[in-house]
Amino acid sequence: MTGHVNPGRLPLVSYVLAAGVFLMGTSEFIVAGILPEIGADLGTSVAQTGLMITVFAIGMIVGTPAMAALTLRLSRRLALGLSLMVFSVGHVLVALADDYGVVLAARFLTALATGGFWAVAAVVAAQTAGAAMSARAVGVVLGGGMVANVLGVPLGSFTGQAIGWRGPFWALAVLAFLGAFAVYRLIPHDAVGARPPSLTAELVALHDVRVLLVLACCAVVTGSALTVYSFVSPLITEVAGLPSAAVPVVLVAYGVGAAVGSYLGGRIGDRHPFRLLFGSAAATLVVLVALVFSSSAAVPAVVLLTLLGLFGMSTNPVLIGKAVGYAKDAPTLASAMCTSMFNVGTAVGTWIAGFAIESPLAANGPVVVGAVIAVLYFVPLGLLARRADR
Numbered sequence: 001m002t003g004h005v006n007p008g009r010l011p012l013v014s015y016v017l018a019a020g021v022f023l024m025g026t027s028e029f030i031v032a033g034i035l036p037e038i039g040a041d042l043g044t045s046v047a048q049t050g051l052m053i054t055v056f057a058i059g060m061i062v063g064t065p066a067m068a069a070l071t072l073r074l075s076r077r078l079a080l081g082l083s084l085m086v087f088s089v090g091h092v093l094v095a096l097a098d099d100y101g102v103v104l105a106a107r108f109l110t111a112l113a114t115g116g117f118w119a120v121a122a123v124v125a126a127q128t129a130g131a132a133m134s135a136r137a138v139g140v141v142l143g144g145g146m147v148a149n150v151l152g153v154p155l156g157s158f159t160g161q162a163i164g165w166r167g168p169f170w171a172l173a174v175l176a177f178l179g180a181f182a183v184y185r186l187i188p189h190d191a192v193g194a195r196p197p198s199l200t201a202e203l204v205a206l207h208d209v210r211v212l213l214v215l216a217c218c219a220v221v222t223g224s225a226l227t228v229y230s231f232v233s234p235l236i237t238e239v240a241g242l243p244s245a246a247v248p249v250v251l252v253a254y255g256v257g258a259a260v261g262s263y264l265g266g267r268i269g270d271r272h273p274f275r276l277l278f279g280s281a282a283a284t285l286v287v288l289v290a291l292v293f294s295s296s297a298a299v300p301a302v303v304l305l306t307l308l309g310l311f312g313m314s315t316n317p318v319l320i321g322k323a324v325g326y327a328k329d330a331p332t333l334a335s336a337m338c339t340s341m342f343n344v345g346t347a348v349g350t351w352i353a354g355f356a357i358e359s360p361l362a363a364n365g366p367v368v369v370g371a372v373i374a375v376l377y378f379v380p381l382g383l384l385a386r387r388a389d390r
Contacts, residue, residue, distance in 0.1 A: 011128050014137045016186045017121040018144030020084060023176050024114040025145030026152030027091065028056050029226075030168055033157025033247050035233050037165045042100045046234060047354045053230050054354075055104045057347035059111025060118075061340045067116030068336035076120050077187035083117035084180035086110075091173035095166045115343075119336030124187065126324045126331070138324075139266020139317030146262040146313055149229075149255025154248035161244070206327070210387050211334055214323045215341045216380035217277075221319070223345025224284060224374035225312025227366050228291070229254060230350045232305065234363040240301040250302055257309030265314030266321075273318050274385050281377045283311040288371035295364055316342070322384075349373055 031038065031052045039049040071079040090110030097103045125137040156168035206212070228235070236242050236250050261280075269276045287307045294300040320338045327334035349369060356365025 010137050010140060013128050013187060014125050014140045016183060017080075017125055017141045018147075020080065020117055020179055020183055021121060021141055021144030022148045022152060023084075023172060023179060024087065024117060025148030026156060026168075027087070027110060027172050028114065028145075029053065029149065029153050029229065030156040030160070030172075032230050032232055033153055033251055034160035034165045034168075036244070037160055041165065042098075042103065044100055047358055048100075050230060050350060050354055051104065052107050054347050054350045056107045056111045056114075057343040057350065059108040060115040060343035061347060062115075063112030064115030064119050064336045064340040064343070065333060067112060068119040068332050071116060071120070072332060076124055077184055079120050080117055080124075080187055081180045081184035083113045083120075084176045084183060086113035087117070088173045088176035088180070091169045091176065095169040095173065111343075115336070115339055118339040119332060122320050122335040122338070123324065123332050126321065126335075136266040136270055136317075138320045139262050139269070142313075142317050142320070143259055143262045143266075146255060146259035146309075149258050149309065150252055151255070153255065154251040157248045157251060161248075206333060206337065208326050210326045210384060211323055211337075213380050213384040213387065214319050214326065215337050217315070217377065217384060218319050218323075218338050218341035219345040219348075220373060220377040220380065221281070221284070221312070221315050221345065222342040223349035224288065224370045224377065225308055226346045227349030227353050227373065228288070228305075228308060228370040230346070231353055231357060231363065231366040234357065235295060235367065236301070238363040239295045240298045241296070242298050250305060253302055253306040254309040257306040257311075258313040259309075261310040261312070261314035262317060266317040269315075269318030269321065273322065276318055277315050277381055278385075280311045280314045281374070281381060284308065284377075285371065285374040287311060288367060288374050291367050292364065292371055295367060345373070 031049070035046050035049050038044075038052070039046055042049070067083070071082070074082075087110055090106050090113060093106035093109070094103055097106060121141055122138050125141045128137070156171075159171070160168050232250060232254070233244070233247050236247055237244055242250075265276060265280070287304050291301065291304040291308070294304065320335060323334040323338050324331040349366075353366035353369045356369050357363055359365055361368055
């Protein structure tokens with residue numbers, strides 16, 4: 001896949017893919033702002049309803065590498081378009097379902113499509129931008145997910161509280177259906193005569209120890225931040241004492257921090273990757289520890305959640321860029337595994353946080369879990385820094 005790119009300017013493809021990721025980022029965490037509404041309608045507790053996020057994460061863990069392997073020989077524009085179509089169908093099923101088991105199954109299906117889209121989108125973005133701007137391009141694409149935290153998730157939360165939680169799922173279904181046609185038309189054709197990717201070569205690329213360490217970093221860094229984000233509604237209402245109407249505002253604040261962090265992380269990471277990775281890891285840990293002790297005060301809690309978005313999400317484009325770079329000529333599965341491992345961290349973190357929130361720690365439990373996970377990040381990151389140039 002080739003195309004002319006002006007020096008210093010990303011191709012249009014990067015922004016088209018970011019729009020698709022925006023829809024999928026909205027879907028993954030829209031549940032965070034309407035947990036009580038969904039639980040009341042389906043007759044489940046807040047902890048049980050949180051499984052909608054956990055199941056989505058598990059679907060991406062399984063689906064991202066699986067879908068990347070299954071669609072490896074499809075044109076990338078077709079793979080991206082099909083992913084959006086399946087994503088749309090999954091949201092229709094959620095919007096129509098009255099049984100919680102059906103809702104979870106539909107969320108799993110939606111996650112499979114999301115994983116397939118994210119894996120291919122990151123590779124297309126990195127390769128069309130070129131090596132010098134790969135992290136920046138991936139940062140823009142992932143920034144679509146961060147903008148989802150600024151606009152999509154808060155707007156969905158507000159809409160879900162106003163007209164019912166099913167409304168946002170109908171909206172996502174329609175937008176994804178339209179987006180499938182837009183992506184198919186705008187994504188360029190694969191290069192004529194290009195050799196079809198080899199699954200064997202993709203698997204061999206994963207044997208590089210540096211790729212494996214990047215994957216470990218992906219799991220830990222996401223687990224620390226998104227464990228807290230997934231349970232932000234009870235944290236804000238039960239611990240900080242704010243009304244439920246404030247939850248969308250807090251989600252916007254977190255999302256702004258995450259969007260800025262993803263963008264700056266991509267730009268800084270192209271020049272100083274390990275300074276960025278270590279600095280963000282240390283800042284994330286400090287923010288989470290501070291939040292443990294000050295979450296009962298509304299203003300400090302909101303400020304710290306904003307900073308959590310800023311630092312917690314700034315490393316993702318750098319990590320994906322590193323994985324794609326280390327995998328060299330077989331990057332698709334490496335990119336897919338990054339997305340998968342991001343969701344390993346989310347799934348494990350939210351699962352543990354579900355127990356923590358029902359413990360004496362109550363709604364502050366997920367923050368404690370996130371802080372403990374953040375400490376672990378320095379282990380694979382330190383090993384990666386030692387092996388980076390080998």
